[in-house]
Amino acid sequence: MILSVASGKGGTGKTTVAVNLALSVGFCQFMDYDVEAPNAAFFLKPDIKHIQKVEMKHPYFLKEVCNACGKCAEFCNFNAVAVAGDEVIFFPELCHGCGGCLLVCPEGAVREKDVEIGKIKKGFSKPGINFYMGDLKPGYMRTISVQAALDKFIEKDILIIIDCPPGTSCPMVFSVKDSDYCILVTEPTPYGLNDLLISIEVLKDMGIPYGVIINRDGIGNDEVENYCRKNNIKILLKIPNDMEVAKYYSRGESMLDYDISWKGKFENILKEIKKDVRK
């Protein structure tokens, strides 16, 4: 089963939920798909044994062959190539590696080479968690290429927990696409509700079953809860707004470290989810 943990709003507690669920279940594969800012490793403290490069093709331009006709710059939809005077200027951080500049160059002045855009790190966390994370190279916009590299490591017949990036744009959609169920973590505030509604729309469109966890319960108002009740959306768990939980978090410790009764609560969530999964 693939279980993703997402939210619209950032900082609602995706990683907190994903990590504590993994620690409660004990045996699973954990995947940090938030490759722009992966942070689950702070809590799961994996013993990273394998690091693998993620590469993509970048063009380079042969000065002696190029006549600065500008066709490459005109073609590039991402503005990664400009032609100024008799010079081609390439901005690698904007390149999507489509190879279009190579195809349109009438002079054959464009070649390609492999460049590193990020890394996949694999390790093991106690008690029995196979840990994977993607780590995008700062400044690059190739989030999904790194996530696609992570996809290849998804195993069968084991619980997969995916810690998604925030938002509801391409990186989130890519992270949840194969999910059998998605947990949406939100906070009971107008901002939390607004982004929850957008996330729900995305998941409905994709046909992925979902339930809600309300984090920092006690702040804000009742609107998230009212909305869920009115629309028959399962509230899987409420995590109270508790300074102690925050203190443990800030030290990279889990909720289980704070209070072992959370283990049972998270195990129960999994039982609830299994009733509603796709397939």
Add this chain to the structure above:
Amino acid sequence: MKVGISSTGTSLESNVDMRFGRCPYFIIYDTESNDFEHIENQSRQAMGGAGIQAAQMIIDKKVGVVITGNVGPNAHRVLGSANIKIYSGITGTVKDAIEKLKKDEFKETAGPDVPSHFGTG
């Protein structure tokens, strides 16, 4: 000589826009004929590389001088490679800016004066 000015509107009474890559319009002014045209800046909505795309457009229009509020590192590099003079930090109306340029009151901008993504959002 043609001058490219980042502008908030389509007339000479419009203000010089503080953003280069994401300004709504460029006024292209010819200092010999005193004619001008306005161009809608297509780069404004670009996901990334707005400055680069705008600079490319300026080059294609055979502009020799750019007047703007701020210019970022990528646009500066592209314009510089095409030997286009950049006057940034300019405020007020487009008309005033052209008058000042004609009277040679501007100092050329040596480097980018804002970091990447300055004009975003």
